[in-house]
Amino acid sequence: MSAITTYLSLKKHLIFLIILYLFFxxxxxxxxxxxxxxxxxxxxxxxxxLNCWQFWDDSxxxxxxxxxxxxxxxxxxxxxxxxxxxxxxxxxIFISSGTVxxxxxxDAQIDLVNNTFNCYxxxxxxxxxxxxxxNSKNPxxxxxxxxxxxxxxxxKDTGSLKFRGSTRVLFEAGEWGAGxxxxxxxFNLEFDLNSGDTGFILxxxxxxxxxxxxxxxxxxxxxxxxxxxSGEGDFxxxxxxxxxxxxxxxxxxxxISRTGSSICGKVFLKGRMVLLGLSPYIQAKQIFLDKSxxxxxxxxxxxxxxxxxxxxxxxxxxxxxxxxxxxxxxNTVNNQNLKILEKGSLHLTGGKLVLDNTxxxxxxxxxxxxxxxxxxxxxxxxxxxxxxxxxVILDNVNGLxxxxxxxxxxxxxxxxxxxxxxxxxxICNNAIIHIENGSLQSAPDFKGLVDLHYxxxxxxxxxxAEIPGRTNSIHTFSINNSKGVxxxxxxxxxxxxxxxxxxxxxxxxxxxxxxxSAKSDSGHDLSHxxxxxxxxxxxxxxxxVGSGNWWAGTEYQPRxxxxxxxxxxxxxxxxxxxxxxxxGSMSGGLISNREFWKIEREISYPGKFGLFWKDGARSGISSxxxxxxxxxxxxxxxxxxxxxxxxxGSATNGFIxxxxxxxxxxxxxxxxxxxxxxxxxxxxxxxxxxxxxxxxLEWSTFSELNCKHFEIQKVNEKESFETVDSVCSKAVNGTGxxxxxxxxxxxLGKQKIAFYRLKQVDFNGSYSFSEPVKVKxxxxxxxxWFLSEGSLNFEKPLNMxxxxxxxxxxxxxxxxxxxxxEQEKFPMNEYQTGAYYLWYSNGFLGKxxxxxxx
Numbered sequence: 096m097s098a099i100t101t102y103l104s105l106k107k108h109l110i111f112l113i114i115l116y117l118f119f120x121x122x123x124x125x126x127x128x129x130x131x132x133x134x135x136x137x138x139x140x141x142x143x144x145l146n147c148w149q150f151w152d153d154s155x156x157x158x159x160x161x162x163x164x165x166x167x168x169x170x171x172x173x174x175x176x177x178x179x180x181x182x183x184x185x186x187x188i189f190i191s192s193g194t195v196x197x198x199x200x201x202d203a204q205i206d207l208v209n210n211t212f213n214c215y216x217x218x219x220x221x222x223x224x225x226x227x228x229x230n231s232k233n234p235x236x237x238x239x240x241x242x243x244x245x246x247x248x249x250x251k252d253t254g255s256l257k258f259r260g261s262t263r264v265l266f267e268a269g270e271w272g273a274g275x276x277x278x279x280x281x282f283n284l285e286f287d288l289n290s291g292d293t294g295f296i297l298x299x300x301x302x303x304x305x306x307x308x309x310x311x312x313x314x315x316x317x318x319x320x321x322x323x324x325s326g327e328g329d330f331x332x333x334x335x336x337x338x339x340x341x342x343x344x345x346x347x348x349x350x351i352s353r354t355g356s357s358i359c360g361k362v363f364l365k366g367r368m369v370l371l372g373l374s375p376y377i378q379a380k381q382i383f384l385d386k387s388x389x390x391x392x393x394x395x396x397x398x399x400x401x402x403x404x405x406x407x408x409x410x411x412x413x414x415x416x417x418x419x420x421x422x423x424x425x426n427t428v429n430n431q432n433l434k435i436l437e438k439g440s441l442h443l444t445g446g447k448l449v450l451d452n453t454x455x456x457x458x459x460x461x462x463x464x465x466x467x468x469x470x471x472x473x474x475x476x477x478x479x480x481x482x483x484x485x486x487v488i489l490d491n492v493n494g495l496x497x498x499x500x501x502x503x504x505x506x507x508x509x510x511x512x513x514x515x516x517x518x519x520x521x522i523c524n525n526a527i528i529h530i531e532n533g534s535l536q537s538a539p540d541f542k543g544l545v546d547l548h549y550x551x552x553x554x555x556x557x558x559x560a561e562i563p564g565r566t567n568s569i570h571t572f573s574i575n576n577s578k579g580v581x582x583x584x585x586x587x588x589x590x591x592x593x594x595x596x597x598x599x600x601x602x603x604x605x606x607x608x609x610x611x612s613a614k615s616d617s618g619h620d621l622s623h624x625x626x627x628x629x630x631x632x633x634x635x636x637x638x639x640v641g642s643g644n645w646w647a648g649t650e651y652q653p654r655x656x657x658x659x660x661x662x663x664x665x666x667x668x669x670x671x672x673x674x675x676x677x678x679g680s681m682s683g684g685l686i687s688n689r690e691f692w693k694i695e696r697e698i699s700y701p702g703k704f705g706l707f708w709k710d711g712a713r714s715g716i717s718s719x720x721x722x723x724x725x726x727x728x729x730x731x732x733x734x735x736x737x738x739x740x741x742x743x744g745s746a747t748n749g750f751i752x753x754x755x756x757x758x759x760x761x762x763x764x765x766x767x768x769x770x771x772x773x774x775x776x777x778x779x780x781x782x783x784x785x786x787x788x789x790x791x792l793e794w795s796t797f798s799e800l801n802c803k804h805f806e807i808q809k810v811n812e813k814e815s816f817e818t819v820d821s822v823c824s825k826a827v828n829g830t831g832x833x834x835x836x837x838x839x840x841x842x843l844g845k846q847k848i849a850f851y852r853l854k855q856v857d858f859n860g861s862y863s864f865s866e867p868v869k870v871k872x873x874x875x876x877x878x879x880w881f882l883s884e885g886s887l888n889f890e891k892p893l894n895m896x897x898x899x900x901x902x903x904x905x906x907x908x909x910x911x912x913x914x915x916x917e918q919e920k921f922p923m924n925e926y927q928t929g930a931y932y933l934w935y936s937n938g939f940l941g942k943x944x945x946x947x948x949x
Contacts, residue, residue, distance in 0.1 A: 207254025509533025727765025
């Protein structure tokens with residue numbers, strides 16, 4: 096939470112609590128909420144002694160059967176001393192300073208000895224006439240006062256009053272005062288609230304030592320630390336705690352000090368100190384900062400840095416983590432040198448750093464960080480952004496502008512917003528760019544090898560100016576973003592590709608290119624490359640490719656490791672092309688219609704390819720025999736037997752390695768014996784006309800595995816497919832290796848054109864779709880089209896006046912494209928990745944195309 100948010104939230108909370116106090120407050124306190132009201136009976140009372148207490152039962156004071164607990168209020172009556180004999184807990188604590196008036200009568204006192212007294216409510220001082228007779232019917236009649244006893248709580252060595260629990264007022268205005276005498280015997284005051292809850296101090300209070308362990312402590316009063324001697328008494332702010340002060344003043348009215356114009360002992364800061372006063376002072380002998388500490392100047396408007404106005408007080412000029420928040424100028428102390436220490440940070444959430452004319456600002460150049468996180472657009476200034484900052488963090492959804500040269504030595508972290516002026520930014524050798532929801536508007540100057548790490552983002556990250564052109568300056572490319580990363584331009588990696596979480600989407604215009612020295616993780620279902628990847632090298636390499644949430648890596652083992660190869664590999668989760676074009680050695684065999692890998696290279700690189708399968712049922716693999724399972728390769732117009740050089744695993748999951756292949760264009764699983772069914776292989780799905788001129792839907796299969804039936808689906812009025820009929824599998828028990836032919840007569844009704852597709856359903860409920868076909872009463876013709884540079888290109892016959900193209904997306908929706916010229920283009924850059932189908936008017940047959948815009 097930023098300092099601004101903290102301040103506004105606490106301000107609202109404070110107003111709410113004050114309203115509650117005014118509405119419910121009063122002079123009489125007779126019952127604790129969900130608890131009882133207890134009072135002391137003896138001049139000298141031990142907490143654990145039942146004879147020392149009475150409780151009010153709403154009508155009469157009675158003997159107790161238990162001592163007070165954390166839901167109960169306790170009243171220490173005039174002249175009584177209550178001894179705390181172990182660690183104990185109550186709710187509200189009320190200490191008397193008199194009977195008739197605050198100064199008339201004897202003071203009450205709590206002796207903590209060396210124990211901790213836990214308070215889950217508030218501490219108040221009161222006076223009033225209190226009836227101490229057993230079974231009296233007179234309730235408490237009290238008045239609150241700021242005239243506290245001179246020593247209301249005392250200790251021997253380590254005794255403490257500790258506030259615990261949830262958000263509330265701990266000291267209310269008018270109920271406590273800092274009039275206690277400074278003494279080493281005066282109590283220690285500790286705060287250990289629930290994490291994130293707030294304790295409000297609205298009245299003056301003095302203690303020998305203050306410790307804030309956890310939670311938020313908010314005060315508009317001076318923290319008075321007094322153990323009787325100047326320069327003694329400590330204030331400790333632990334790592335998990337926040338201290339917020341509205342105090343402004345001078346030497347005698349400080350955020351932290353001893354009584355009056357004097358200094359306390361040591362101030363130890365490990366957590367967050369938020370200062371909202373105009374001119375905060377800390378009067379301490381010494382201030383110690385832990386590396387985890389932060390000091391925040393978050394007043395709305397101009398504000399001065401911490402000062403020290405008493406002789407001997409420590410002047411704070413060195414910071415670990417400095418936050419300038421809200422708005423206005425944050426002015427350093429006159430004529431002083433301000434320093435951000437090693438591994439520290441400057442956090443700009445709205446305020447502007449202003450140095451005294453003779454002051455300086457220094458940072459540790461190897462480890463310090465500057466953070467921009469305002470709620471409006473920020474403009475970097477040369478005073479705040481010292482040249483020595485090693486790390487820069489942008490966490491502002493409205494962005495940052497830079498118009499002067501600066502360098503990042505270690506890390507540029509783009510959490511939120513756009514970094515404008517990246518051309519002025521130099522990224523040093525071995526630096527890192529972390530990218531979440533932020534971006535660079537223009538490319539920075541890479542001064543050497545740079546690591547790119549993509550972290551958790553709200554959406555898929557589209558790479559941008561953080562990749563400055565086609566260079567090998569990216570050393571490590573790491574993905575740990577469950578939403579994935581999409582390459583806008585090609586990225587050249589010379590070191591490591593790290594795939595922790597999220598898909599890397601690539602395309603022909605946005606490639607991932609791994610140099611000969613680059614290494615890569617093997618990938619897995621949740622993180623791999625969806626699209627093409629290029630690798631240059633001479634040794635064995637596992638291409639970490641896949642599709643969707645399906646990893647399908649392929650391993651390449653070059654025959655000659657003395658020569659360098661360059662190879663482009665793409666995985667497709669669909670049936671390969673030309674799977675009915677089988678060479679002699681594959682005649683009668685099967686090629687998988689589930690998946691294939693596309694291999695592209697400029698020259699021949701003989702080598703072996705290894706394929707993995709993770710689900711034998713999905714891949715249709717049941718036998719690992721030499722002639723039952725091979726690596727099939729498509730080469731020179733035919734699918735060929737690529738061999739089974741090595742196989743391991745089982746029908747459930749495993750690995751197969753081919754023989755040496757020379758010019759494979761496509762590779763996939765094959766089964767020369769057809770013993771492995773390699774799922775249902777649909778040979779074709781088309782519209783045919785019989786001798787009488789009637790139209791039929793016809794399809795045939797090479798093989799079937801556990802096929803239950805085929806559903807015939809037709810586009811309805813809402814332009815989506817719905818099932819209109821079904822045809823059972825002709826294979827015995829749904830499994831067979833012989834070619835089977837099916838025919839179905841469609842019912843067009845009054846329609847002239849209708850679109851159909853097949854849904855093939857297995858016995859286990861899994862299914863797949865065919866490409867759609869268009870049925871038109873006038874018959875079928877051919878038409879030319881091709882994909883180029885992200886556009887569909889059409890060539891219309893000269894004898895046609897116009898043409899309507901029907902584009903069917905992967906979800907079955909139709910888009911009509913009107914073609915009037917002989918050659919026209921239709922952009923596809925904004926369309927989702929997937930299989931599309933083109934069907935044309937005038938009886939032209941449709942075609943399947945694959946669009947990859949990842």
